[in-house]
Amino acid sequence: MTTAATDFTTQPDAHGHFGQYGGMFVPETLMAALTELSDEYARARKDPTFQAELDDLLANYVGRPTPLYFAKRWSEELGGAKIYLKREDLLHTGAHKINNAVGQILLAKRLGKTRIIAETGAGQHGVATATVAARAGLECVIYMGKVDTERQALNVARMRFLGAEVRGVSAGQATLKEAVNEAMRDWVTNVRHTHYILGTAYGAHPYPMMVRDFHRVIGLEARRQILEHEGRLPQLLIACVGGGSNAIGLFHPFLNDADVRMVGVEAGGEGIIPERHAARFQGGRLGVLQGAKTWLLANEDGQIELTHSVSAGLDYAAVGPEHAWLHDQGRADYTYATDDEALAAFQSLAKIEGIIPALESSHALAHAMKVAPGMAKDDLIIVNVSGRGDKDVAQAARFVFGEELKF
Numbered sequence: 096m097t098t099a100a101t102d103f104t105t106q107p108d109a110h111g112h113f114g115q116y117g118g119m120f121v122p123e124t125l126m127a128a129l130t131e132l133s134d135e136y137a138r139a140r141k142d143p144t145f146q147a148e149l150d151d152l153l154a155n156y157v158g159r160p161t162p163l164y165f166a167k168r169w170s171e172e173l174g175g176a177k178i179y180l181k182r183e184d185l186l187h188t189g190a191h192k193i194n195n196a197v198g199q200i201l202l203a204k205r206l207g208k209t210r211i212i213a214e215t216g217a218g219q220h221g222v223a224t225a226t227v228a229a230r231a232g233l234e235c236v237i238y239m240g241k242v243d244t245e246r247q248a249l250n251v252a253r254m255r256f257l258g259a260e261v262r263g264v265s266a267g268q269a270t271l272k273e274a275v276n277e278a279m280r281d282w283v284t285n286v287r288h289t290h291y292i293l294g295t296a297y298g299a300h301p302y303p304m305m306v307r308d309f310h311r312v313i314g315l316e317a318r319r320q321i322l323e324h325e326g327r328l329p330q331l332l333i334a335c336v337g338g339g340s341n342a343i344g345l346f347h348p349f350l351n352d353a354d355v356r357m358v359g360v361e362a363g364g365e366g367i368i369p370e371r372h373a374a375r376f377q378g379g380r381l382g383v384l385q386g387a388k389t390w391l392l393a394n395e396d397g398q399i400e401l402t403h404s405v406s407a408g409l410d411y412a413a414v415g416p417e418h419a420w421l422h423d424q425g426r427a428d429y430t431y432a433t434d435d436e437a438l439a440a441f442q443s444l445a446k447i448e449g450i451i452p453a454l455e456s457s458h459a460l461a462h463a464m465k466v467a468p469g470m471a472k473d474d475l476i477i478v479n480v481s482g483r484g485d486k487d488v489a490q491a492a493r494f495v496f497g498e499e500l501k502f
């Protein structure tokens with residue numbers, strides 16, 4: 096259980112275990128590639144020229160640091176704690192995903208790879224990957240479920256303009272899980288010259304650790320910025336959790352600050368009814384999916400269940416292994432927001448602060464709306480606004496105005 100003396104930043108072990116979670120559950124043919132990647136990442140991490148190049152790209156291409164903005168009117172409207180927003184929505188390409196993509200493209204170049212592949216759900220990771228591949232002059236193929244290519248047509252067009260080939264996947268539910276399967280199949284076949292830029296803190300080791308490390312910049316900046324603004328640490332951090340990368344990026348630098356609580360918000364969809372949500376900590380179980388052992392949504396036979404969320408980026412059956420571990424440790428709490436609650440938060444932030452958040456981020460904002468009113472006026476909350484809502488405007492308009500937008 097949580098004690099002040101526990102160090103929560105020692106995970107994972109050398110084989111990628113976060114307690115009983117994580118690991119490397121992949122076909123034999125990928126073990127060499129994962130080991131090669133782990134070794135190169137270990138070298139890069141200690142190499143000052145790698146860090147310097149990454150820092151330069153983050154500052155001058157990606158747009159870091161992002162502001163930590165005090166949402167004064169929204170805080171007053173809710174009538175409780177002071178709410179600060181970490182503005183990852185202001186980054187190049189519109190979401191936190193680019194933090195990881197720039198890190199991994201530098202690794203791919205170090206490894207001498209000439210071809211990049213990735214999976215994408217909402218298309219944000221596909222756009223981030225196509226962007227860094229364009230800048231590096233590397234061939235790029237993005238796998239995306241057919242259903243997602245239709246609901247996120249704007250991002251498909253962006254990827255194509257960026258020079259990537261988008262391959263629609265029509266197997267199964269034709270969403271993110273199937274796109275990951277196809278990307279892994281491609282990687283097995285083309286592993287010698289291809290690097291797989293996985294888009295969240297998930298999959299086989301070293302991805303959950305490496306992706307987390309590339310996103311830690313979110314929490315490192317937020318920690319410094321809240322100390323500048325307020326001279327003290329916040330009571331509460333809130334972030335949405337799909338695979339878990341934006342959340343772990345914010346949480347990790349605060350894990351050893353015992354007085355800072357943190358809440359990950361999963362997709363409650365239409366409520367906690369089988370196959371109508373993607374909240375893995377609500378009725379999920381232990382299992383293995385796509386490289387990692389973790390909490391996931393499956394039936395009693397171990398078959399992965401269908402999932403649903405209004406936001407494609409949270410619509411996935413498994414959660415990153417470090418979150419499963421933090422959950423068991425009692426260090427972070429996990430809850431959910433429904434589609435309707437997320438849409439209400441989307442509208443509220445837009446109207447009151449002039450910020451249109453991604454529907455994924457709106458789940459975190461929805462939780463802030465629930466808890467802020469019950470907190471003291473000088474309590475501090477930081478909410479991670481993981482992305483901007485431009486990509487979601489057509490979908491939100493359908494729900495809120497009952498209108499079909501044509502672009």
Ligand SMILES: *Cc1c(COP(=O)(O)O)cnc(C)c1O
Nearest residue numbers: 219337338339340341408455482
């Ligand atoms: C992809 C995405 C998410 C979910 O992914 P995590 O790895 O859980 O962060 C959340 N917000 C936005 C804007 C995204 O694009």
